[in-house]
Amino acid sequence: MTFRRALVQRCEGAKVKNLISLGGQHQGVYGVPNCPKLLFPVCDLMKWAINFGGYWSFFQEKFVQFTFWHNPLNEKAYIEHSTFLADINNEKQINQEYVERLKKLENFVMVKYENDQMVIPVESSWFGFYEPGQAKKVLALKETRIYLDDQLGLREMDHQKKLHFLSFPGGHLQGNWDLFKQNIIEKFLRTLPN
Numbered sequence: 001m002t003f004r005r006a007l008v009q010r011c012e013g014a015k016v017k018n019l020i021s022l023g024g025q026h027q028g029v030y031g032v033p034n035c036p037k038l039l040f041p042v043c044d045l046m047k048w049a050i051n052f053g054g055y056w057s058f059f060q061e062k063f064v065q066f067t068f069w070h071n072p073l074n075e076k077a078y079i080e081h082s083t084f085l086a087d088i089n090n091e092k093q094i095n096q097e098y099v100e101r102l103k104k105l106e107n108f109v110m111v112k113y114e115n116d117q118m119v120i121p122v123e124s125s126w127f128g129f130y131e132p133g134q135a136k137k138v139l140a141l142k143e144t145r146i147y148l149d150d151q152l153g154l155r156e157m158d159h160q161k162k163l164h165f166l167s168f169p170g171g172h173l174q175g176n177w178d179l180f181k182q183n184i185i186e187k188f189l190r191t192l193p194n
Contacts, residue, residue, distance in 0.1 A: 002026055002068070006088045008105065009098040018107040018188045023119055023172050026110070027129035027144070028070025028078075028085050031120030055081030072130035090151040099153040107188055108157060109164040111175075118172035126165050127154065164188075 002024045008016050035043035051071050053059060059066040060083040067084035071077060079086045086092050090099070102108070112125035119125055127141040141147050147155050157163050166183055168175055 002085070002088070005102070006084070009088055009095075009101050012097075012101075014101070016105060018109065019105050020109045020111070020184055020188065021125070022111045022175070023113050023116055023125050024110065025068045025085075025119050025124050026127045027089070027124040027146075028068045028082075029118075029120050029124060030070055030072055030130060030135060033118045033120070035117075057081075057083075060084075070124075070129065072132055072135050075132045089146060091146075094151060099151075103153040103157060103162075105157070105162060107162055107164060108154075109166060109184060109188055111166045111168055111184075113172055113174065114167055114169050116172045 002021070004019060005021065005024065005026070007014050008019055030047075032043040032046050050066070050069055051074070054066045054069045054071075055077050060081065064084075067082065069078075070082070070085060079091050082091075087095075088098065110126050112122055113119075114122070116122045116125065121128065121130060121138045123129065123138050123140065127144065127146060128138055129144060131137045131139050141154065142158075146152055147158075150156060154163065168179055168183075170176070
C-alpha cells in the first residue's frame with residue numbers, strides 16, 4: 001500500500017482523489033513477520049542478519065522487502081542506503097514535488113490492522129515508528145520528525161482534516177467486508193454498486 005503513496009508522490013500525471021492505504025508500512029518495518037514466540041531467538045538472529053546486510057545495494061535492488069527495512073538503531077545507515085522508503089518519506093532530502101502532490105489529495109485514509117504481524121511495529125500503518133536509537137518505545141505520527149518538520153505535508157493535511165486513521169480487527173489485510181464497506185467505500189469511494 002505504500003507503493004500507492006509513492007505513485008502519488010512520484011508520478012506527475014497521477015490523478016488520485018482519495019488514497020486508501022490498507023496495512024501500509026509508511027515508516028517501514030523492523031521485525032521478522034509472523035514470528036512465533038517459540039522462535040524468538042531465531043527471529044532475533046534473522047533481524048541481526050538483516051541489520052548487517054539489508055542495506056547492501058544487492059539486497060536493496062533485488063528484494064523489495066529490504067526497501068522497507070527501517071533500523072531505528074542505525075538511522076544513519078537507513079537514510080543513506082534505503083533506496084525506496086527514505087526517499088519517499090523525504091528523509092534523504094526534501095523533494096517539494098512529493099509534498100505538493102500528496103497535499104492535492106482530498107483524503108488520505110490509513111488502515112491499521114490491530115493484530116498485524118507483518119507490519120512491525122503495527123503503528124507504521126499510521127506513520128508511527130520506534131523512537132530513534134532504540135526499538136521499544138513507539139512514537140505516534142504527531143511525535144515523529146516527519147510530522148513535526150512537516151517533511152511530507154502531513155501536518156498541514158492533518159490540520160485540513162485530510163488524514164483519516166482507521167483501525168480494523170484482525171491480522172494483516174484480514175478485513176471484514178461490512179467494516180470495509182461502511183468505513184471506506186461509503187465514506188470515501190461512494191461509487192460501488194450493492
